Amino acid sequence: MEHYCEIMHYCHRRYCDQLAALEGKIPAQDVQIPFKWKDAFDKGSLFSGKMSLTINSLSYERMCCLFNLAAFQSQVAAVQSQESDEGLKLAAKLLQSASGVFSYLKANVMGALQQEPTPDLNPEILATLSSLMLAEAQEIFVIKAISDKMKEAIIAKLASQCDEFYAETLKQMKHPTATSVWEKDWISKVTGKQLAYHAIAQYYQSRVCNGKKAIGEEIARLQDAIENFKAAQQRISEATAYQDYVNRAQKALTEAQKDNDFIYHERVPDVKILDPVGKAPLAKTLPIPERLGASFKDLFEGLTPVVVHQAMAAWDVRKTEIINVEVGRMREANQMLNGTLASLNLPAALEESAGESLPQSLKDKARAVRQSGGIEIIKELIGNLPSLLERNKEILDEAERLLNEERQSDDQLKAQFKERWSRTPSVKLTEAFTSNIAKYRQILANASNADNVVKGKFESHRRGIELLSRPEGELETAVPSASQSAADNSRSPAAAQLRLLMSQVNDLKSEREVLEHELKNATIDMKQQFLGALAQDGAINEPAVSVEKLGQVYGPLQKRIRESIDFQASLIQQIQTVNEDFVKDKSDGKGPSAREELLKELATAHDIHMEVQNNLQEGAKFYNDLTQLLLSFQSKISDFCFARKAEKEELLKDLTSSYAGNASSNAPPSEVPSYHATQAREAPARPPPPNFGTSAPTSSAPAAHLTTSPSPSPMAPQVVPGQTGPAPNHYLPYPIQPYGGMPMPMPMPMSYGYPSGGAPPNYDYANQAQYQQQQHQQSQQPQQQGAPGYPGYNAYPYPYYNPAYPYTPPRPY
Secondary structure, eight states, rough: HHHHHHHHHHHHHHHHHHHHHHHTTTGGOOOHHHHHHHHHSSSOOOHHHOOOOEEHHHHHHHHHHHHHHEEEEEHHHHHHHSSSHHOOOOHHHHHHHHHHHHHHHHHHHHHOOOOOOOGSHOOOOOOHHHHHHHHHHHHHHHHHHHHHHHHHHHHHHHHHHHHHHHHHHHHHHTTTHHHHHHHHHHHHHHHHHHHHHHHHHHHHHHHHHHHTTTTHHHHHHHHHHHHHHHHHHHHOTTTTTTTTHHHHHHHHHHHHHHHHHHHHOOOOOOOOGGGGOOOOOOOOOOOOSSSSSSSSOOTTTTTTOOOHHHHHHHHHHHHHHHHHHHHHHHHHHHEEEEEEHHHHTTTGGGGGSSSSSSOHHHHHHHHHHHTTTTTHHHHHHHHHHHHHHHHHHHHHHHHHHHHHHHHHHHHHHHHGGGOOOOOOHHHTTTTTHHHHHHHHHHHHHHHHHHHHHHHHHHHTHHHHHHHHHHHHHHHHSSOOOBBBBHHHTSHHHHHHHHHHHHHHHHEEEEEHHHHHHHHHHHHOOOOHHHHHHHHHHHOOOOOHHHHHHHHHHHHHHHHHHHHHHHHHHHHHHHHHHHHHHHTTTOOSSOOOOHHHHHHHHHHHHHHHHHHHHHHHHHHHHHHHHHHHHHHHHHHHHOOOOHHHHHHHHHHHHHHHHHHHHHHHHHHHOOOOOOHHTTTOOOOOOOOOOOOOOOOOOOOOSGGGGGGGSOOOSOOOOOOTTTTTSOOOSSSSSSOOOOOOOOOOOOOOOOOSOOOSSSEEEEEEEOGGHHHHHHHHHHSSOOOOOOTTTTTTTOOHHHHHHHHOSSSOOOOOO
């Protein structure tokens, strides 16, 4: 038993360390592993089983394993020898550590679960367990002090503190919210311990009074000690417990009363008015170390910690925001520049010549439109948008349908079984899913509105885009011819100055293309910087690190963009001033011709075509990327619904089995046929179960007086192999079972209904040979499943493990 507990203790420490390391590297929302644990104190029943809770959370798994770790620490402490200093030191250390684990769980379990836990993980229960472990650790120090024959005053103070710790534990156990968890034997044992250590403190304080010749106080304390020793014997239901202390106290009381009657004649005061015994709290709740194991090796060291993931995500948001803002500013400036030039018919007005020839700039724009696909590519992209939008809506509708079906099913079963349907309502678990569905629907609505804006812009310039999409010959035919005066005007000094300004416009646009490319392709490895900051400071100040790095990388680019926009403002002003002179030089002095108006329209159509095509391509990419996100989102919902369905079926199975068990227990017993009654014989008495417990060690040392109690060690008990009831010689009637609820290994029974090796109920002792022949014939026939107690029923009485019985063993390591 000791070796088993030590192995489990070691394995739990390593597993908890790995969980803690992994918990910091995987975002909580990405954990899709359902962890199921059963209540450690709920014994359950044959039909309904133990209360359980399943959560997809590494934090929940770690909390449950920490509970098991503290339980195993108490069990390892329980088997340590009280006759060796090493055993006492190890027991005290383990119990103080277990107290610290339970205290840590109390403070952190609700934050890890984010929902109502099983009773054993209730903060009040965890506080009680922490207090109990602390009281038992203090008891170790009392035993050590008695063994070392320390001064009576010191022992009295240690025992008085132990009395106080047990009193606090008892108070917590009797709290109205916790009484249903603790069995009667637990409370009786703790009460007995509290009374016993109060009596021990009074006994040793009476020895101090004896040394000071305070006979009256000595007698009062001895009387109180004897009274509490006897009360402790009654609470733990064992008359021999603490009997050695009772005898010593009685002997000392007789001597003190004799001396007082013949010599001192002191008045015996009421024990209630005496000064309380001082206290010496040596046991303390130890904090949990960062690493529970001595030699920890992170098996997932290649994974990036969650804090780094979060910092990287925040960095990407900041970087994307800067890029989008700066690119948007440049594109807005370009649109303003193109609109201004189109309104002035530039640079087409500078390329006019007599006849039907088109300006070279217009030819280039028409060629660019045709090479990009012309109006047909715009029509195709616009035609694809409805199907892309509808596909995303269908995925979102299907995800919402799954959630609605699961919620409706849960509501129906809740209405049917009422309080027996104890699992968490779907509404609480699907709040995040529902919120995300609403967000995605709003995103789709905004995208649809943006599509309509793009379509409207295309329709308003459809004629110009269609003309630019025609072959160059057809475009020349559609454009009116230029006059000779217009051709002469294109060679004026104002025109030459405008051509120089147009060259600067082209350079400005080229520079902005380069700036946009540099903005989008700037690569910075922030992962290593965040990892370095985490290793150096233990935390990441993401805003400070990101803002500093963004300033270094994008600051110069932002400065160049500001200068470009400022230069554009002065350039437009110059263009407008020179263009006024250019217009005045026209020989006819009339307003713009039909050719000029059409050329302006075509120049604007070129810009709109490029803008709309770019918007439509970005829209298609947006819808395709959103489809992948929605498919992943739908997959998570599908996994959630599948897990909820499995949980529902298991709970339904437990409930229906419980109903079936109640119905069968209420059914009237069937009558035994007469021909069986004539052969029935009374079964022999069941032999007593084997006693696998070990007797308490005895010693003539003073510490042996404590071992005369029914509990040779003050720690939490363990399950003894082969034993289903309370383990003998342990302070508490039941062990703090590992969370998950599997009892320790027990011998497998050979049959059901009568003791292994004993006679069945219908054994006929008078016809032994006939009975043996019948048994031989039955053994040659194939075994059939039947009812318990009948031949052929190869069953295992609960709680022994049955491969066909729905029993969850401990999680493998």
